[in-house]
Amino acid sequence: MKEKILIVEDDPAMRLGMTHFLKSHGYEIKSCDNGIKALELIENEIFEIAIFDLKLPGIDGITLLQKIKHKNPNTSVIIITAFAEVKTAVQAIKEGAFDYLAKPFSNDELLLIIERALKFRNLEIEIEYLRKKVRQKEVFEGLVGISNAMKEIFEKIRVVSQTDVPVLIQGESGTGKELIADAIQRLSNRKRSPYIKINCAAIPETLFESELFGYEKGAFTGANETKKGKLELANEGTIFFDEIADMPLSLQAKLLRVIEDGIVYRLGGKEPVKVNLRFIYATCKNIKELIKTGKFREDLFYRINVVPIYIPPLKDRREDIPVLIEHYLEYYVQKYNKKNIQISPSAYEALLSYDYPGNVRELKHALERGVILSKDGIMDIKNLPEEISGLINVKTDCLKEYISLKECLENFEKSLILKTLKDCDGKKVEAARKLGISRKTLWEKIKFYKLEE
Ligand SMILES: Nc1ncnc2c1ncn2[C@@H]1O[C@H](COP(=O)(O)OP(=O)(O)OP(=O)(O)O)[C@@H](O)[C@H]1O
Ligand SMILES: [Mg+2]
Structure with missing residues (x-):
C-alpha cells in the first residue's frame, strides 16, 4: 500500500475526481467536504499528505493547517488556492505548508507535487533519523563524549561491567565519576540486584561503622532492634563507595577484612554473615599522596585499585x-x-x-x-x-600575544578590581575590604585604570 492522503474539498466533482485519480496511482485516500470532519479524521489516523483549499466550510484553511501540523509535524500539507489568494498561500507556506497548487491544475501537476512532497518528507525523516543516530553515538549510558579519553572509558566500562573486579574511578569533582559507577552497575549482570551507594565524606565517623555493618538489638544504647548494615543490604549486588579517600582509618581496616573474607559481623553480633558483593570506588583525591601522609592504608589501596578508571578534567x-x-x-x-x-x-x-x-x-x-x-x-x-x-579573560589575554609581565599583571589587577566592584554593587568601602587594600589605594587604582564609569 502506498502513502495515505487526506483530501478536504467542498466541491464534490473536484473531490471525487482527485480521489479517483490518486487511487488509480495506488494511494490510499480519505476525503471529506469540510474542515470539522477533517479534524476528526486526523484525530484517529496519520496521513503522509493532506490536501485542501484555503477556503473551507467549517474552519479556515490556515487553522486547519496549524492543527494538522500540531498533531503530526511530519504530515506534508499541500494548499489548493485560487489565483487571487496567492498571498494567503504564501502565508500558509510560512506556517509550514509544503507548497501550493493554483487552480486550475492538471492531474499531472497534482501528481508531481505529491511525489515531490513525499520525497522531501522522506528526506526530512532520514535526516532526523541520522542526527539521532549521531547523537546516540555520542551518548553512552548517559555519558556524553567523543574524545579519545572518553572513548577509552566507554570501552573500559563495557569490559569491566561483564566481570566482578573492583573498579576505582578517579577524577576531579564534576567529571562524571558517579555516572560511570552507575553505568557499570547498569550494564552488569547484577543490574537487577541491590545497588547501594555510600558517600564516605558525608557520614560522621561515629555512625560509620553501624551504617556499614548494622547492629544487633542491644548492641549499644538506642539499638532497640536489629538492623542490617549497607554491606549486608547490598548482598548479591553492587556497593559503591563514593569519596573513598575520606573513609576514616579505623574503618579502612574493617573494610579491608570484608573485602578479603566476604564476611560481615553486625555490631554486637557473633554470627558471621556471608556477603557476595561487587565493589566500585570513587575519589577526587590523590590516594597515593594520602598513603604517604598515613591517611590511607596502602594495603587497602592495592585491594581497591584493581581496575583504575581515570577521567581527565574537561x-x-x-x-x-x-x-x-x-x-x-x-x-x-x-x-x-x-x-x-x-x-x-x-x-x-x-x-x-x-x-x-x-x-x-x-x-x-x-x-x-x-x-x-x-x-x-x-x-x-x-x-x-x-x-x-569573563569581563576580561585574563589568562587568554596574556597568552594570546607576548605582552610584558607588567602589562599582564595590570590587566589582571584591573579585571579583578572591576569584578569586585561589580560584586559589591559599586560600593567602594566594601570592595576595598574584599580586595584587602585601603580605600585610598582603591581610589588611586580606579583612577589609574579609568574605571570611574
Ligand atoms: N560525560 C558526561 N556526560 C553527560 N553528563 C555528565 C558527564 N559527566 C558529568 N556529567 C554530569 O555532571 C554532573 C556531575 O557528575 P557526577 O556527579 O557523576 O560527577 P562526580 O565526578 O561524581 O563529581 P563529585 O566528585 O563532585 O561527586 C552530573 O549532573 C552529571 O550528569
Ligand atoms: Mg560524585
Whole structure:
C-alpha cells in the first residue's frame, strides 16, 4: 500500500475526481467536504499528505493547517488556492505548508507535487533519523563524549561491567565519576540486584561503622532492634563507595577484612554473615599522596585499585565541550519547554574557551542558567555566569600575544578590581575590604585604570 492522503474539498466533482485519480496511482485516500470532519479524521489516523483549499466550510484553511501540523509535524500539507489568494498561500507556506497548487491544475501537476512532497518528507525523516543516530553515538549510558579519553572509558566500562573486579574511578569533582559507577552497575549482570551507594565524606565517623555493618538489638544504647548494615543490604549486588579517600582509618581496616573474607559481623553480633558483593570506588583525591601522609592504608589501596578508571578534567578533553553543550542545550530546552534556542557567537566562544574548574557539572549548570535566562530564542553572553563570560579573560589575554609581565599583571589587577566592584554593587568601602587594600589605594587604582564609569 502506498502513502495515505487526506483530501478536504467542498466541491464534490473536484473531490471525487482527485480521489479517483490518486487511487488509480495506488494511494490510499480519505476525503471529506469540510474542515470539522477533517479534524476528526486526523484525530484517529496519520496521513503522509493532506490536501485542501484555503477556503473551507467549517474552519479556515490556515487553522486547519496549524492543527494538522500540531498533531503530526511530519504530515506534508499541500494548499489548493485560487489565483487571487496567492498571498494567503504564501502565508500558509510560512506556517509550514509544503507548497501550493493554483487552480486550475492538471492531474499531472497534482501528481508531481505529491511525489515531490513525499520525497522531501522522506528526506526530512532520514535526516532526523541520522542526527539521532549521531547523537546516540555520542551518548553512552548517559555519558556524553567523543574524545579519545572518553572513548577509552566507554570501552573500559563495557569490559569491566561483564566481570566482578573492583573498579576505582578517579577524577576531579564534576567529571562524571558517579555516572560511570552507575553505568557499570547498569550494564552488569547484577543490574537487577541491590545497588547501594555510600558517600564516605558525608557520614560522621561515629555512625560509620553501624551504617556499614548494622547492629544487633542491644548492641549499644538506642539499638532497640536489629538492623542490617549497607554491606549486608547490598548482598548479591553492587556497593559503591563514593569519596573513598575520606573513609576514616579505623574503618579502612574493617573494610579491608570484608573485602578479603566476604564476611560481615553486625555490631554486637557473633554470627558471621556471608556477603557476595561487587565493589566500585570513587575519589577526587590523590590516594597515593594520602598513603604517604598515613591517611590511607596502602594495603587497602592495592585491594581497591584493581581496575583504575581515570577521567581527565574537561579542559584536557576539549573536544567533548561542543557535544556536551549540544546535549545539555537540548536537554534544558525540553525541560523548560522553550522553543529552539540559538547560542550567540560570543556566548558560544566563551563556552568553548572556558576552563571549567567545576568540569561537566559547571558546564551543565551554565547551560541551564543560559536556557532559563535566554530571550527571544537567543542565549547571549550576558546570560552566562560571569566566570565564563569573563569581563576580561585574563589568562587568554596574556597568552594570546607576548605582552610584558607588567602589562599582564595590570590587566589582571584591573579585571579583578572591576569584578569586585561589580560584586559589591559599586560600593567602594566594601570592595576595598574584599580586595584587602585601603580605600585610598582603591581610589588611586580606579583612577589609574579609568574605571570611574
Ligand atoms: N560525560 C558526561 N556526560 C553527560 N553528563 C555528565 C558527564 N559527566 C558529568 N556529567 C554530569 O555532571 C554532573 C556531575 O557528575 P557526577 O556527579 O557523576 O560527577 P562526580 O565526578 O561524581 O563529581 P563529585 O566528585 O563532585 O561527586 C552530573 O549532573 C552529571 O550528569
Ligand atoms: Mg560524585
